[in-house]
Amino acid sequence: MHSIEVKNLRKEFGNFVAVNDISFNVNSGDIFGFLGANGAGKTTAIKMMCGILAPTSGDALVHGFSIAKDPSNVKLNIGYMSQRFSLYNDLSVVENINFFGGVYGLSGKDLEKRKDWVLEIANLKNEEKVLTGSLPGGIKQRLALGTAVIHKPKIVFLDEPTSGVDPLSRRAFWELIQNLSSEGVTVLVTTHYLEEAEYCNDIILMDAGEIIANGSSKVMKEKYLKNDILEIECSDVIAGLEILEKQNFVEETSIFGNNIHISINKNLKELNQINTLLKSSHNIDVIRVQKIVPTLEDVFIHLLEKRRNAK
């Protein structure tokens, strides 16, 4: 059963099309990744799915309720954690939990139970009275997630939940997301960190308001990246990149840290060709040439460049 069904969803702001007729489905209990550059339309799409922004046309069924016709029923069944930290910094931890519990109509024993649960997942037992503003970033995000699902929604939308959080806290945060998913909660999450997308069952990639790729991380790599990827470590990355760009065996180039990634076609007979080329013509020392398993980042750079070039 689909937990979210998006059908030709569109949002215009004046002449600007923020979301351009997107359609996709999300399975119940999945972790669904929503990827794309800044301004790709992710946040706008999420706000529409949460029922706080009316679509220009199209519709989405969220837990069976239409976001266009029945946004208040949509709101009852979802949790939302926005890009900006949205708890009250000037309230204590427990006051924040009480407030959001109250807003979602919890009281008495139910509220106490959920309060314990939130404190536990945020690692804030015995620190209930601390002012939320003074908590470290990672803990704040866990608390925000806890309060966003305090009413046990079936679906939770997380808009860049881990931006600005250290790697260790990010990992811990993703464990929480996986726990939610294993309890049957559908999680739709946007992120900039492509390695995080590997945690997702399904991914869509958005660019300029349109979906340009979808599928699982594995499917994406197979479907969209038909060429092999080589990683080259050499003494002069910039010069090396310029030379390689011109070769007929190279389809695409990009820089990864101190290395060059190139996607190659069948014009390349053997890897040693590269060593000789760089050394003989431009005196660049090649330290390593290696065929690698492509990352999602390779896929996305490939897709986005293809689109830019087409334009």
Next chain:
Amino acid sequence: MLNRIIAISRKEVKQLLRDKRMMFVLFFFPVFLLIIFGYAVNFDVQNVRLAVQDNDHTETSRDLIKTISSSSYFQIVEYYDNDKRGKEILDEGIAKGLMIIPTDFEKNIFSAKEEVKVQILLDGVDGNSAAIIQNYSIAAITSFNKKLNKNASNKIGIKLEAPINLQSRFWFNPQLQTTIYMLPGLIALILIVTAVITVSLSLVREKERGTIEQINVSSLTIFELLLGKLFPYVIISYINAAIILLAGYILFGVVVMGSYWLLFVSTFLFLFASTAIGIFISVVSDSQQVAFTIATFASLLPATILSGFIFPIESMPVIIQWLTNVTPAKFFIIALRGIIIKGVGLSAFWDQWIYMFLFATFFMLISVVKYQQSLKKL
């Protein structure tokens, strides 16, 4: 529904209690304003400085001077003897007025052949005070005339009285104290300023910090949100009103003549209208700075100038009179003056209740419409 409203009110109170500056402003501001207005804004004219040029130097002229200076309205600061000095006195502001008694003053009174003139020259820069001083001097001269007539008629043994004897009394405010007249306006001013500013800031703060998104996405309705937010500020405003009434009693001896029940309901309607303005401002502005500026202008200026607080509405041009309806303080002040000063019943000001209610409903409705429009443009 009630649970959710209570959750918001509790949160609002906790945030407020933690905001020491806001608390200080909320509770210090009213008393501060009351003291400023109560003591500084005063139209009562007393101890007017007067200089006297007595060209007659007779028993009767000295008697007139004594009559005038013995009241608390005038204080003789100088006796002088030429016109040049008189001009100096007015120019330099040594006195507010000059009284000039002509030569042969006594002689002419008793010979009764010529009309006797006493001149009062007034510094007319402050027209209002000058008019009041003029009235005082006329009253003083009238009573002096009476005294003279009585003496004269007693001498010849007949009883001569003026045919009509005017007996005027000021009801409700017998001493014509400005403070009594001002207190209702002051209550309105303080309540509207605190209510509009605090309410508009409290909502815009949520927008600015992004916490409004979390509230929008919950199933909370706009009415629950607004009601929950308003409740604490209504309570605070009632406390403020009580503080002002108490301070008014202690400092200026103002007592509420009418029913506290009517006072309570009038205040409620007024707060409803004021907070509706605050909500409207918070819906149309995006930052606390903008909200604060608009709120200050929208509440303070009309409530001071157009409400009838200081300047009587009846003496304004018709267009301005029409414009006075932009502030609910106008309606509230009419009701308050009725309750506090006159002690009258609802029949005297029931229409003001209706105006306040309509005012509040109007602003609430356009706020909700505007808010829903803004959701489409997030």
